[in-house]
Amino acid sequence: MLTSRLFWKPFVYFSALIVLVGLIGGYTTSRWQKEQLTDQLKQRLRNTAISLEDVTKKSLLSGEFENLQQVIQDIRTLTTTRITVVALDGVVYADTHKNPNKMENHSNRDELIQALRNREGDSQRYSDTLNISMLYYAFRIQHQGKTLGCVRCALSTSQIDIQVADIQARIAELVFIVVIMGLIITGLVIFRMTRPVVRLIEEARELTTAQLGQTIGHGFDDEISELGRLLNELSSALADRMAQLEQNHHELLTVLEGMDEGVIAVDKNERIRFANEAVCEMFALDLERDQGRPIWEVIRNQMVEAIINQAKKTNAHFRGEIELLGPPTRYLALNASAIPTEEDDDFGVIIVMHDITEVRRLENLRRDFVANVSHELKTPLASIQAYAETLIDGAIEDQNNNRTFLGRIVEQSERLNMLIQDLLSIARVESNTQANEYAVINIAEVLDSCIKYHQPRARKKEIALEVLAPGEVMVFGETEGFRQILDNLIDNAIKYTPERGRVQIDIKTQDEQVFLRVHDSGIGISKDHQQRIFERFYRVDKARSRELGGTGLGLSIVKHLVNAFGGTVDVTSNPDEGTAFLVTLPLAGSGQATVSVG
Amino acid sequence: MRKFDQELSELHHQLIEMGTLAESMVSIVLKALEDVTLDIEESLHASEDMLDEMQNTIDKEVVRILTVYSPVATDLRYVLTVSHVTSSLERIGDQTTNVVSLLQLMMARSATKPEPRIIQMGQAVLEMLHGAIGAYINRDEKEAEKYRNRDEYVDSLNDQIMREVLSEEVALEALKGEPNIAGPLAQILIARALERIGDQACNICDQVPTLLGDNP
Structure with a gap:
């Protein structure tokens, strides 16, 4: 409150006004009081002078002043009034306080000059004769229209002065009290008026700093x-x-x-304003450290800078692709657009980054697949063509070789057929056309028949085919599918196990899960290849695989089938020690045949 | 912002741009080493020219800033290291073109492909360069030290390649006359070029303590 301008400004003005009014009032009142007192005194002097008119006239006419002197001396003792009788020429004839003969000529006295002119006159001045301040009153004495002289009465003004001073002191006291009271009242009134405003201002100020809504x-x-x-x-x-x-x-x-896509925003000076989690992860940013730094300092990539510049310049969307150095190498699709700022000619830019590594991988996979299929189909076809042409060119007559050639043609056709069969079964599994034909089946039985089928080949390579399985293991699926899974796994195991090796197949059930393990003591698969062997046409060793009659699709089919039956397949292998494929499937309990098949 | 600060920031920007370009050149070369069918020569030479031009511009700018503003303390140290870094980057650019020429020679004269170890080396060198530039920009002494130490790994790879490629057979073939040692020779030279890129990355790392004012 004490610092409030709202209070002090009117208060100062009003105070000044009150003090001024007080001073003027006090001054005028004391002036008026003094005039009143002087007038009263003058009236007294006038009365005295008029009462002396007759005596004075007589004395002036007769030139005898003894009597007059006596009379005025009497009056003096009663009233302390000084009385002087002055002739027309200014000669003093009588005086109450001094010997008239020793007094100087009084013709130059104001009151006398006035009185001679206007019948009466007064003045207040310092008396040279008595050495005090006095009020004089002079009255013209006339006789039959002829001026004889003047009678002058005078009183010391010291008494008035004392009275006036006394009154002035009282007035000053009064004015002081009134002014003080005025000031207090003014202060209170202004305070009451401004207090709510000041409080409101203070509260409003709190609003801006503290919580809104109070x-x-x-x-x-x-x-x-x-x-x-x-x-x-x-x-x-x-x-x-x-x-x-x-x-x-x-x-x-x-x-x-929460977005998988990276989002990063930069201002017009290319300083980073925001970056989401994904961007921070992609570019190893630390938002706390890097916020506010120029993007070209943090993400050092030409493409990023180029599209930011383009987006800034043209205020349009821009796309680009960048490659992030690995490992693993990642591909990002960038989409930059300008954010308009207050100044219309300069833009901030927001970039959305989409990880397209997976898309790229799938694209490559598809491309590879088409190339692989063509290649795989072409190889047997070329052989067939070559043998057929040889036969046409005359080899058909060659009794020694024609049968061999025809045999090769049949062999290659079978291979072609096998390839197409495999491709078809992959396509079938992928499109899930058989889902409604699933039933609870005993895979131990299926395994039995598979073993019987593969036993001769194993025996030929002197491979010990060991089976460790309970008599009944029920899973939900389709017999032919399981046969294919087992066929492929056992076939591979026998193929890639050198002579006198060992292939072990065991089935275990645990926690509602069936674990089917095919373990061989074969050549093994190195770590680099393990991730990719389930891909279509992926071969660890192309030459050897083809030599052994593989299509490159076996494991891919296994994976798809197992997935279709709601299971998973894994591989563990060490080169030169052997490979183990582990198929995990949900166990179908008695009467419980609710396996989700997607 | 004062005009001096603004110009310093602009210089910084140019330097980073140059670093990014050099980095991208190394990464392109690395790709070509992995897939020898890529044709990158032309774009690489264009980048090399650009790199040279950038070095010129930056060096002129450095001289101008030194004479016009006579910077002191941190700013002076920074401006002085900029020249070092640009010359390192420029040499890296030269080495990348060397690698590409050698690669072409290798493809033309022999059927060999770059060794897997060379590619490993290339990756290590690229990481080193990226880290070195990052450490320089962030003025991070620890990072600089970390990437500087990678040089030992790169050197050891270089030695391994040298030993393996210069096997007895190659040496014997060379001694017998009529040798076809273009392939092995190119391998060695490529490895050496990569090793030099690594050395330049080390040089950039070495600028970081200077930048921070700790005299090594």
């Missing part, structure tokens, strides 16, 4: 309270708006943070 300006019932009410409304509206904004911001942030 209510202010209670306890007044005038325009101030109306203002307070309006401010309250404003504040609560703002608080609502702020809360909404905050929530929007929060939602947006959550969405951005």
Whole structure:
């Protein structure tokens, strides 16, 4: 309050006004009082002078002043009035206080000059004769229209001065009290008037710094309270708006943070303003450290800079692709667009980064697949063509070789057929056309028949085919599918196990799961290849595989079938030690045949 | 921002741009080493020219800033290291073109492909360069030290390649006359070029302590 301009400004003005009025009032009152006293004194002198008119006239006419002197001496003792009788020429004839003969000529005295002219005159001045300040009154004495002289009465003004001083002191006292009271009252009134405003200002100031939405300006019932009410409304509206904004911001942030796509925003100076989790992960950013740094300093990539510049220049969307150095190498598709800022000619840029590594991989896979299929189909076909052409060119007559050639043709056709069969079964498994034909089957039985089928080949290579399986293991699926799984796995095991090796097949059930393990003591698969052997046409050693009659699709079919039956397949292998394929399938309990098949 | 700070920031930007370009050149070369069918010579030479031009511009700018503003303390150290870094980057650019020429020679004269170890080396060198530039920009002494130490690994790979390629057979073939040692020779030279890129990355790392004012 003490620092409030609102209070001090009117208070100072009003105080000045009150003091001024007090001073003027005091001054005029004391002036008036003094005049009143002087007038009263003058009246007294006049009365005295008029009462002396007759005596004076007589003396002046007769030139006898003894009597007059006596009379005025008497009056003096009663009233302390000084009385002087002056002739027309200024010669003093009688005086109460001094010997008239020793007095100087009085013709130059103001009151006398006035009196001679106007019948009466007065003046207040310092008396040279008596050495005190006096009030004089002179009265012209006339006789039959002829001026004889003047009678002058005078009184010391010291008494008046004392009285006036006394009155002035009282007035000053009064004025002082009135002014002080005025000041106090003014202060109180202004304080009462400004207090609500000041309080409102203070509360409004708190609003800007503290929480919005608190209510202010209670306890007044005038325009101030109306203002307070309006401010309250404003504040609560703002608080609502702020809360909404905050929530929007929060939602947006959550969405951005949760996105798989990287989002990064830079301002017009290319300084990073925001980057979401994905971007931080992609470029190893630390948002706390890197926020506000130029993007060209943090993400050093020509493409990123180029598309930012383009987006800034043209205010349009720009796309680009970058490769992130691995390992593993990642491909990102960038999409930059300008964010308009207040100054219309300069833009910030927001970049959305999409990881397209997987897309790229799939693209490559498809391309490879087509190339592989063509290649795989072409090889037997070329052989068939070559043998057929040889036969046409005359080899058909060659009794020694024609049968061999025809045999090769049949062999290659079978190979072609096998390849197409495999491709078809992959296509079939992939499109899941058989899902409705699934039933609970005993895989131990299927295994039995598979073993019987493969036994002769194993015996030929002197491979010990060991089976360790319970009599009944029920799973949900399709017999032919399981036969294919087992066929492929056992076939591979026998193929890639050198002579006098060992192939072990065991089935275990545990925790509602069936574990089927095909373990061989073969050549093994190195770590690099293990991840990829389930891909179509992927071969660890192309030459050897083809030599052994593989199509490159076996494990791919296994994987697809196992997945279709709701299971998984894994491989563990060490080169030169052997390979183990582990198929895990859900166990189908008695009567429980609810395996989800996607 | 003061005009001096602004110009320093601009210089910094140019330097980073140059570093990025050099980095991308090394990564292109690495790709070509992995897939020898790629034709990168032309684009690489264009990049090399650009790199030279950038070095010129930056060096002129450095001289200008030194004479016009006479910077002191941190700023002076920074401006002085910039020249070192640009010359390192420029040499890296030269080495990349060397690698590509050697690669072409290898493809033309013999059927050999770059050794897997060379590719390993290339990856290590690229990582080193990236890390070195990062450490320089972030003025991170620890990072600089870390990437500087990678040089030992690169050197050891270089030695291994040298030993393996220069086997007895190759030496014997060379001694017998009529040798076809273009392939092995190119391998060695490529490895050496990569090793030199690694050395330049080390040089950049070495600028970091200077930048921070700790005299090594």
